[in-house]
């Protein structure tokens with residue numbers, strides 16, 4: 001493998017982490033590039049894989065303040081051809097081949113450095129055959145046309161996160177990953193797919209829905225289902241697999257319901273007195289027979305029951321069981337909460353999203369997309385979206401706890417776009433709703449056997465709850481904003497200097513991959529693979545729209 005002609009030589013003073021090398025004349029002036037992989041053959045035996053971290057051209061007649069300073073100043077010709085001029089490069093040492101084992105002995109001065117064709121020798125480099133069961137070959141190492149890296153699906157349960165500013169290619173990247181995750185190699189002629197639930201903030205994944213409606217499936221995934229709010233006209237497109245976002249409050253614990261009502265009203269703040277007051281109110285209603293046991297839905301669906309609730313609230317206030325200011329807030333809270341039904345019909349619409357839906361999704365390996373985009377959620381405020389995610393996260397947590405108790409191993413990937421809106425770091429980003437956050441942190445802290453895996457996507461990683469993020473073990477990092485650099489470096493466990501420099505200048509479609517899912521034991525930059533299904537919704541066509549308006 002590789003070309004036999006060396007491109008450089010190791011100089012004195014190498015460590016097990018890095019080596020300074022000199023370029024051979026034939027390889028000077030452009031043959032080596034930063035980020036390129038090279039192989040040192042140490043003492044003719046051991047092979048060490050390294051990456052060019054920097055290239056430093058040298059010329060002894062162009063040193064600051066040297067004897068030629070005055071000549072340069074006058075723009076006289078300096079006799080450059082007499083000077084010692086050469087190129088150095090610094091290599092970051094990555095591992096011993098085959099299989100990228102840890103380097104225990106540094107390379108020696110005089111060791112030759114060779115080019116290595118990373119696309120031709122995946123097995124020798126990564127220690128993984130192509131194909132291998134459960135391994136996805138993804139993208140291509142930056143600077144190489146066809147050098148995909150191996151990602152293992154065994155790393156999925158440890159949660160992953162995708163970062164990058166708007167337009168850096170996160171959704172495109174996740175789409176490309178989805179395309180791989182519905183075609184997981186199992187054995188010859190057998191492909192598998194992993195069930196997924198996607199919170200789609202901007203209709204980035206609806207192309208997959210349409211594709212599956214038209215083609216009948218998406219890889220090994222038999223059906224993609226789309227959920228839209230009941231007031232959306234989109235409910236009528238592909239009606240067979242489009243469903244309303246409808247919930248059943250009876251699936252919640254009384255405490256969770258009380259929190260939802262309070263937070264929906266307050267825009268996020270969780271007033272303990274109000275939460276406790278609502279709990280008392282509903283317990284009283286049950287005790288007096290206003291509602292049947294745990295039929296919370298009835299309060300907001302049935303006008304008489306709702307009026308009974310307000311009456312009971314007044315009684316509780318009069319008997320001092322609930323303080324009058326608290327009662328007044330609860331009164332407003334209940335009225336506001338009714339809006340989720342009166343304006344959006346999310347309680348009365350059927351079928352509702354309940355536990356059996358999760359059984360169905362995981363049994364049949366479906367992909368379900370909760371479409372929160374403007375077309376699918378007309379006029380729906382963020383607080384209602386947060387409420388829906390709180391509800392769904394509760395159900396998911398209950399169901400996966402059940403599976404675990406029953407020892408039914410199931411797996412599902414829960415992809416959340418705009419994750420900062422659902423599990424916010426309230427210290428820096430106060431969009432409220434701790435309930436979704438609490439459920440998502442509960443999910444994130446379960447071990448790998450829990451089977452419910454999060455994939456959090458965000459343009460502002462430092463706005464995500466640090467506990468949830470600390471549970472993520474794989475990172476796909478696109479171009480990020482300078483304010484997020486130190487935060488991202490910390491959560492992903494550090495990056496080598498040359499990658500760190502790139503964080504804010506990565507081009508669209510370039511992504512740093514690091515963590516448990518990657519079989520490469522160090523962070524790498526890759527180009528995201530081209531998608532099979534076109535990404536239409538992310539595109540804008542301002543010119544076309546302006547032309548149309550001008551007509």
Ligand SMILES: Nc1ncnc2c1ncn2[C@@H]1O[C@H](COP(=O)(O)OP(=O)(O)O)[C@@H](O)[C@H]1O
Pocket residue numbers: 164165166167168169170171172173508509510528529530535538539540
């Ligand atoms: N690797 C890529 N190859 C081709 N087009 C891409 C690539 N990455 C992103 N795009 C396109 O660039 C635009 C922005 O990408 P997108 O994934 O929506 O960014 P983000 O989700 O980070 O805001 C979209 O139109 C998308 O289709």
Ligand SMILES: [Mg+2]
Pocket residue numbers: 170171172202204
């Ligand atoms: Mg996006």
